[in-house]
Amino acid sequence: MMEPASAGFDVPRAYLRLGGATLAHHQLALALAAGCERIACLAKAFDPELAALQREAERAGARFHMISGGRALSGLVTASDELLVLGEGVIVSPVDALELIAQAPAVLVLPAEAAVPQGFERIDINHAGAGLMLLPGRLVERLNDLPPDADPASALLRIALQAGISQRMVPQSVSNDGRWLLVQDEAQAQAAEDRWMDRQTSGLGHSLGMGLAAWLSRRFGAAMLHAGSGGSATGIAGLTLLAMAAGSAWLEVPTLGLALLGAAWLVQRVGTIITGAQADSLGLGRGMLSRPEPFGALLDIVLVGVLIAVPSLVPGEPTWLRAFAPLVLIGLLRLLSQVLAERFSAWFEDRLLLALALAALGLAGLLPYAVPGLSIVLIVAGIILSRRRGELTSV
Template identity: 45%
Template sequence: MRVALLSLIDAVAGEPQGLRGYLTIGGRSLARHQLGLALALGCNRVVMVAEALTGELVALQRVAEARGARFHVIAAAHALLPLVTEDDDLFVLADGLLAQPATALAQLGEAPGVLALPVEAGLAAGFERIDINHAYAGAMRLPGRLVAGLGELPPEWNPHAALLRLAVQGRVPLRLLPETLIRDGGWGLVRSEDEAHRIEPVWLRQHTATAHMRSPGEWIAARTVHTVGPALLHAGTRPWVVALGGVVALLLAVGSGWFGWRTPGFVLLGLGWVLARVAALMVRIERQSLLETGKAPPTGVWFEWMIDVAFVMLAAWRSEIPHLPGVPFGIAWFPPIVLILLLHFLPRVLTAGRWAWWLRDRLVLSIGLALNSALLPFDFFLRAAVLALVVWAMVTVPARGDPANPDLTNRD
C-alpha cells in the first residue's frame, strides 16, 4: 500500500494564527494541491497531521474518499505507527510545499529516495539542511519499515523532521533536483501571503505554456487567463461557467445574424471562440495541477464545429447574390463552406509554423469577415479570400518528388 503524509502545522510567516497549508494558489489551498499529488502517486491512504479538525480538512477528506483513498487526521508522530506497515511505501510532503506535478511524479514515482537541493539554493528558499552539501527539498519516499523508528523518538517531535532523520540514518538515497526548478518557480515553499501572490502568476504561466507561437486569439485567451484567471479561480469560477459564456455568445451571434445584424454576429462568434479557449486553458490548469473537478465544460471539438457552421450561416445570410434574379438556390452557401473547409484542411498539409496556427484562429476569421461585411463588397472579397488561400497553399506546400523506385512504379 502507498501512504501519503501531509501536514497542517506550520504557521504563516508573520501570522501565527494562519497555517501554510491553507494558503491558496489558483483558488485552492496548498493542502489541496498536495492531496492531488498524493492521489496521483497512487496513495491508498492519506494521513494529515493537524491539531484540530476543520472544515477544510473535511473537504479534503471528501475528495480523498471520492477517489477511493482512506483519510486520517492525527495530532502526533506516534499516531502514524499503526497506519503504516513494513511493506508500505510512505510519501512525505513538507508543509507549504508547492511542487510541479510532472517533476514530483517523476522523482517520487521511481523508487525510495529523499529529494534534495544544492545547499545554498535550498537554504535560501527556506528548506532545512541535510548535510554540508545538500538541503531537504520537502519531499521523500520511504520504505514503511523506517516508520517503526518513530516509536523510539520523543512524541513531541515534528513527524516530518523525525522521518527525515530516520531516512538519513537508514541511508535512503538522496535524489538531487536541479537548482533551476527553484528559479523557475517549479518547486518551492510558500510561507506567506506575499509569496503566494508572487508565485501564483508564475504557476499560471507554467500550466498555460505552449510549444508553438500563439495566434492572436490564443494570445488574447492566454492573457485573459493570466490577468483575470486568479480572480476567477479564487472566486470559485469553474471552467464550465466560462464556457457557457461562449455558448451564449454563439447563440447571440446566430440570433443577430437571423435578424439582419451580420457584422456584430461575426464579432460575437470570435468572442465565443475566445471564451471557449479561456475555458480550455482553465481545464488544462486544473488537470495539469491535479485539481480537476471531474465536470467537463460544455465546449470542445463539437463546439468549434458549431462556431464554423455559424460562420457559414452568417456569411450565406450576408451574401447579396440570392437577391439577384435567376440565381440557383443555395449558391450563396458554397463560398463560405469552401472557406471553412480550407481552414481545416490547410493546417494539415502546411509545415508547422505561425501561419498554420493563424488559420485555426477563429478570432482572426471573425475580424476579417466583420471588416469585409462592414466596409467592402462582401461576396467579391469572400471569393477572393478563397482563391488567395488556394494560391498560397500551392506556393507554400512543396511539390511531391519522384517516386523512390521509378523503375518499379513505371509501366510500359
Template identity: 45%
Template structure:
C-alpha cells in the first residue's frame, strides 16, 4: 500500500473503492479465502482506511501487522512460514485464485507478456509477465536484508522466488478474462472496473420480470454512486420501511391508487437493496445470513399488500372475518408459494410485487380490487396445476 492513487496525493491506490469496499478489503477477502492466519500490510503508516482494514481482519480472527518496508517485513516472517504475496492494486475474484494456489506447493503466477504489460503487470522474461500473486516459502524473505531498504518488495520477492527455482504457474485465459483479474492504478480504472463488475454480477439470465428489470437497471445506473456513499443497502431498506408506512396510511384513508403505487415502488427498493447487499457482502467476503434482510422486507411488503387489499374490499353485513380476509390472504399466499414450485416466466412474474402494485392500482382506480384479486388467485391455482413442477434435488 505504497503507491498513491493520484500523483501528488497521499491516498494509496489500495484504498480505491470497488463495489463499496476498498481494494485492500477485497484483498483481505482473498486472504481469508486462502486460509491465511496473519496479514501484513506494506504501508507507510496508519490511516482511517487502514484502521478499517485492521478492524475487518481482526474481526475475522486474523493477526494484523503493518510493515513499512523490506527490513520490517523480514522481521515478521519466519523460515517456517508460507507467504502469499498479493500485488499492490490487484483486484481478483477468490474463486479464480483458489484452484491455482491450492495445496501447499509454492508457485509464482504468470501470464503472457503481451496482455500482462498492457494491463500494467511487471515483465518477468521475454515471454511472461507477473500476474501479481505468488505463494513462496517464508525463508526467502531473509534475502530482502541484502537489498536496499526502499526496494520494491513485491518485485524483489518475485525475482528472489524465481532465482530460488520456485515454479511458475500460468493463469488460464478464462480466469483472466472480464473483470476477474485486474490491476487497478487510478480512480478512473477503479470506476471502469466497478461498472464492468456490477454489469457482470447482474447480467440478465433467462426471463426477468418488469419490476426486477427496472430494479436491476437502476442498480446498474446508480449503484456505484450509492456504494461509494456507504451503507447503500441500509439506505434503501429504510426507504422500503418508509414507503410501506406511508402506503399503509394512504390505504387507511382509502387512497388506494397511490397506496398500491407506493407499494410497487417499495418492491423496487426491496429488489435493489437485495442486489446491493449481495455486492456489499461479496466485496467484504461475508457469507449470506440464514435469513437475508431482503426476505424480511419482502414479508413486510406482502403484509402491507394484504392489508391494503382489505381496505379495498368492503365487508358485507353479517360476513365473517375469515370470509372477508380470504381473497387477500389466498392471493398473497399463492404469490409466495407458486415461485417455489414452478420456474420461468410465471415464477418471475409471481414474485414481482412491483407489477402487482401497478395492476392493483389500476383495479382500484375503477373500484374493482376484489374481482381482480379473485381472478388472480384462481389463475395462480390453475397455473400451479398445469405447469410442470420445479425439480427438486
C-alpha cells in the first residue's frame, strides 16, 4: 500500500474500490482463501482502512502485521514457510489464482507485449510478472542483503527468478476475460468494476425476468455495493413486497397482488446476483435474504394465496377446491424447471413473467380461466420438451 492512487493524492492505490470493497480487501480475501496464516501488509501508516483489514484477517483466524520494508518481512517468514506475494493493485479471480498456485511454488507470468503497457513488471523480452508468486520462505532472507528502501515485491521477483523458481503462464483466456488486472487509478478501477459486474451476470439472460435482473444488476449493482446496502436491502424490499401482495389477496385485489409478486421476485433476484458477486470475490457468506430457494418457496406460497382470492366460477366453491388449480400450476412449474435443460428451465422459474402474464389476464377478466388453462399448456409443453431430450420412456 505504498503507491498513491493518482498524482497529488496521498490515498494509496490499494484503497481504490471495486464492487464496494477496496482492492486491498479483495487481495486479503484471496490470501485467506489460499490458507495464509499470517498477513504482512507493506504500508506507510496504520490508518482506519488498515485497521479494518486487520479485524477482517483476525476474524478469519490469521495474524496481521504491518511492515515498512523487506527486512521486516524476513523476520516474519521462516525457511519452512511458503510465501504468497501479491503485487500492489493486482486484482485476480480467486478461483483461477488458487488453481494456478495449488500445484507448486511458481512465479506467475503474462505475455510481455500485452502486460507491460498495463503496468506489469517486465521479466524478459517475452514475459512480465503477473503480480502473484508462491515462493519458498527460505528466499525471503535474501532481502536482508538489499538496501532498506528496495521494493520487496520487485526484489522477491528477481530473487525467485535467480533461484530457479519455475515460471507459470496465466492462461490467455483468464487475462483476456478481465480476470487478471492491474488497477492503478480511479478510471481503471471503474473499468475493472464494469467488467467484474459483466462477468457476474453473463449467461443469466435465459428468460425475460432473469435478463432484466442481470441488466439491473449491471446498471445499479456496483452503486448499491458502494453505498453499503448490497443484497440485504433488496432482500428486505422483496419481503416487503411479498407482504403487500399477501395483503392484496386478503383485500381480494388479486391483480395488484400478482404485480407486487412479480416486482418482489425481480428485486430479490437482483439482490441474489449482487450478493453472489461479493461472495465469489470476497469469500463472504450468503445471507438468508439473498438465497433464491427459501424466498422462491415463500413467494410461491403467497402466489397460491393470491390466486385463491380470484373469484370462483362456481359460487360457494370450498377453499380447498379453489386452491387445487393454483397448486397444480405451481407444482408443474417447479417440476419442469428441475427436469428440463437450463435454456428451458429458466423460463419455468421466471416468476416475473408468470406474474405479469397472470396480472394482464386478470385485468382482462380472464384469470379464473387462465390458471387451469396454463396448467394444461404446461403439461403439453413438458411432454413435448421432454420427448425432444429423450427423457420420457415408453412402457
